[in-house]
Amino acid sequence: MAFEDLLSRFGDWTDDVRGRLNSNFDIAPYTWFRVGGPAQLFFNPADEADLAYFLKHLPSDIPVTVIGLGSNMLVRDGGVEGVVIRLSGKAFTSIEVEDDLTVSVGAAMPDMRFATQIAKQGIAGFSFYKGIPGAIGGALRMNAGAHGAETKDRLIAARAVDRAGVIHDLTPDDLGHGYRTCAAPADYIFTKAIYRGEAGDPEALKVEMGEVSAYREDNQPTKERTGGSTFKNPDGKSAWRLVDEAGFRGFELGGAQVSAKHTNFLINTGDATAQDIERLGEMVRGKVREMTGISLHWEIKRIGSFEDDVQIVPFLDS
Structure with missing residues (x-):
């Protein structure tokens, strides 16, 4: 099915959007199931400020959906009305490490890649992410976990943009993580997570993550x-x-x-x-x-x- 072109309703403010906007965009290839109808409007923001600008100006009656890597999502065949947002690119996948083992990472960074890159820097505490096929934003929303560890165990702060385009700095208490749940408002779009790791040996962490990967390969349909x-x-x-x-x-x-x-x-x-x-x-x-x-x-x-x-x-x- 084809939706009405929302861009024709928005006016000149979209001229200042720096990210990509596509009407009636096929999003099935962006999900792991590879099924479903189109997004009425698909938006890839350039960075956090671009996302905030877009949401601030987007009419309040237009629904917004975030899809991340699409690994834990089913898009129904009739498609998604309103705006579908997918974070990607360097602005949302960068990693910064401080001397006290504080780690800042963009919400679009895949969990598995994050685990690998941080282990190479000798930072432990994140090997469990090697077995989770999503991105950091989804991990924040779902309190993703595996092998006895969860996202909340290492999290010390996060950033998000709400539906009105306001940027929020969040504490673990604000997020209120439980088993696969998060108490943050549903309209918050996470842009960054801040963790605290601990010192570790890169070679030992490589072995640890190899065991996590092997378990996943042996027990889950990873190639389906x-x-x-x-x-x-x-x-x-x-x-x-x-x-x-x-x-x-x-x-x-x-x-x-x-x-x-x-x-x-x-x-x-x-x-x-x-x-x-x-x-x-x-x-x-x-x-x-x-x-x-x-x-x-x-x-x-x-x-x-x-x-x-x-x-x-x-x-x-x-």
Whole structure:
């Protein structure tokens, strides 16, 4: 489907935007599932100031969505109304290291690359990021973690721009991180994280990260079109085990499949639609609830609209 061209409504203020603006832009290639409809308007800001300027002038009735690396996201087939923002480029991927092992990193820096680069500088505490296929901004929003460590463990500050274009300096208390949750307002777009590491041996850290990578390769479908962990782990339970025990290992619906390697991963086998993937996820949730009374909740963020005459009604609210 094609949306109305928003740029034709905005006027001359967009002349001072330094980043890239594209109407009816195909964003499926920017997601790991490689499915979904277009963004009504796609924006790559040049830097934090450019992002703040754009949001300050953007009419308040225009919705804004941030997609990051698209690794834990499903874009529905009807596309995304309003503006889709993706941070990229040097302004959002730089790393600065201070003598006290304070590390500032842009929100678009991939977690895995951050872990590798910081280890080469002899800074420990971030090897767990080697197993997380997202960017720092998403890690802040989700309190991403693995192997017994979480984003909040090393975080000392962050920066974000709100929907009105105001820049905020945030403390860990402001972020209020919990298990895969963040208390910062939903309209905050993270631009930077500030961590404190500890001294480490680069060679030892390389070995440590190699073990993290090997575990991921051995246990997850890393070479498939997937969206990462599909469901949050319920208290005291493993989502993958509940899905497995419900009989869904390798189960297919249209072009979507529950991974036979790790049952908390959904896969686009090649010709899936977003509808296939979401329907399969809802089918899994329903069966697990029926068998165990346990409610699985999506960890994957689903955005956008269904195609015309299509609706997937969840059996739960989230």
